[in-house]
Amino acid sequence: TSGSVATSPIDSSDDAYSIPVSIGTPAQVLNLDLDTGSSDLWVFSSLTTASEVNGQNIYTPSKSSTSKLVSGATWKVKYGDESTSSGVVYTDKVTVGGITASSQAVEVAKTVSASFTSNSDIDGLIGMGFDSLNSAKPSAVPTFFDNIIGNLDSPVFTADLKHNKAGSYDFGVIDSSKYTGSLTYVAVDTDPGYWKFTSSGYGIGSAAFKSTSVVGIADTGTTLLYLDTAIVKAYYATVSGASNSATYGGWVFKCSATLPNFVFGVGSAKITIPGSYINYSPVTTGSSTCFGGLQDSTDIGINIFGDVALKAAFVVFDGSDTPRLGWASK
Numbered sequence: 348t349s350g351s352v353a354t355s356p357i358d359s360s361d362d363a364y365s366i367p368v369s370i371g372t373p374a375q376v377l378n379l380d381l382d383t384g385s386s387d388l389w390v391f392s393s394l395t396t397a398s399e400v401n402g403q404n405i406y407t408p409s410k411s412s413t414s415k416l417v418s419g420a421t422w423k424v425k426y427g428d429e430s431t432s433s434g435v436v437y438t439d440k441v442t443v444g445g446i447t448a449s450s451q452a453v454e455v456a457k458t459v460s461a462s463f464t465s466n467s468d469i470d471g472l473i474g475m476g477f478d479s480l481n482s483a484k485p486s487a488v489p490t491f492f493d494n495i496i497g498n499l500d501s502p503v504f505t506a507d508l509k510h511n512k513a514g515s516y517d518f519g520v521i522d523s524s525k526y527t528g529s530l531t532y533v534a535v536d537t538d539p540g541y542w543k544f545t546s547s548g549y550g551i552g553s554a555a556f557k558s559t560s561v562v563g564i565a566d567t568g569t570t571l572l573y574l575d576t577a578i579v580k581a582y583y584a585t586v587s588g589a590s591n592s593a594t595y596g597g598w599v600f601k602c603s604a605t606l607p608n609f610v611f612g613v614g615s616a617k618i619t620i621p622g623s624y625i626n627y628s629p630v631t632t633g634s635s636t637c638f639g640g641l642q643d644s645t646d647i648g649i650n651i652f653g654d655v656a657l658k659a660a661f662v663v664f665d666g667s668d669t670p671r672l673g674w675a676s677k
């Protein structure tokens with residue numbers, strides 16, 4: 348089997364990309380953030396503290412004839428942005444892009460942190476990282492990808508994210524109409540559970556490409572591109588007036604600045620991020636100071652090829668026995 352689901356940016360800054368996910372019988376549709384940087388499928392629910400729900404769609408297990416409580420199971424997650432959620436676990440029928448997992452672990456939130464409450468565009472996450480990142484206790488629960496991979500024509504899902512418009516995630520098929528040229532594959536290190544790979548280097552604007560190994564993760568759940576200090580400094584050295592602002596917690600520049608393209612290497616292939624993608628957004632609404640889509644990864648401790656990078660490419664997440672990532676321009 349194979350399937351496809353449209354994914355749309357949740358706002359004009361492409362902060363995150365959500366997909367409609369059907370849960371239960373009859374179907375309850377929630378908009379979840381497909382996140383290759385984590386491995387819990389969790390949702391706002393009828394069990395979520397009422398004061399912490401603010402406009403999100405919720406999953407009500409008691410209204411589903413196919414829901415079952417997993418007795419004794421709990422979960423708790425904390426993300427890179429310090430947001431948190433936790434709760435209990437049900438199994439139920441989950442369908443994404445026409446593909447159904449008949450008994451998917453659905454982690455039901457009893458409590459969520461303020462940033463989730465204030466974001467009515469996200470009703471939860473569907474983690475597509477490796478099982479080692481799943482937070483369920485006393486034992487990890489399989490991801491949606493784990494549960495469907497055996498039925499897929501090919502053990503893959505692909506990401507075709509776009510700037511300010513709908514893209515798609517496909518399951519079980521590689522649609523060659525969605526990219527140009529050929530796919531270049533690179534090995535994935537599944538420790539500690541991310542889609543971790545080594546980029547072959549970078550280029551800034553028309554400057555010569557620099558061949559150097561840059562280890563990072565392909566993370567659909569992270570908005571920006573986070574790389575080593577040296578690379579980030581070299582990039583913003585070409586943007587007059589750019590500075591690393593303590594006030595705003597990262598590199599900023601005049602919104603009117605011309606930003607050079609940023610190229611990153613995958614094997615012998617090169618993916619070009621248009622300079623415009625590196626103008627993330629004004630630091631506050633209406634400001635003439637803009638926050639960069641490329642930021643320093645030092646404080647994170649790992650480089651992250653987030654949505655700013657991913658939306659410049661077509662990416663194959665290959666979950667075969669030797670996991671790998673395929674990259675192509677589009």
Ligand SMILES: CC(C)C[C@H](NC(=O)C[C@H](O)[C@H](CC1CCCCC1)NC(=O)CC[C@H](O)[C@H](Cc1ccccc1)NC(=O)OC(C)(C)C)C(=O)O
Nearest residue numbers: 362363382384385424425426427428430480566568569570
């Ligand atoms: C639980 C762990 C096992 C896994 C865990 N994984 C991660 O933290 C990476 C993962 O991709 C998480 C997934 C996100 C968590 C928060 C909700 C949205 C998804 N990424 C993250 O935690 C990284 C933070 C994201 O980049 C947020 C996303 C966002 C977007 C819109 C509104 C609010 C927040 N963007 C964000 O902060 O964008 C700015 C900086 C431009 C404001 C970890 O490594 O700790």
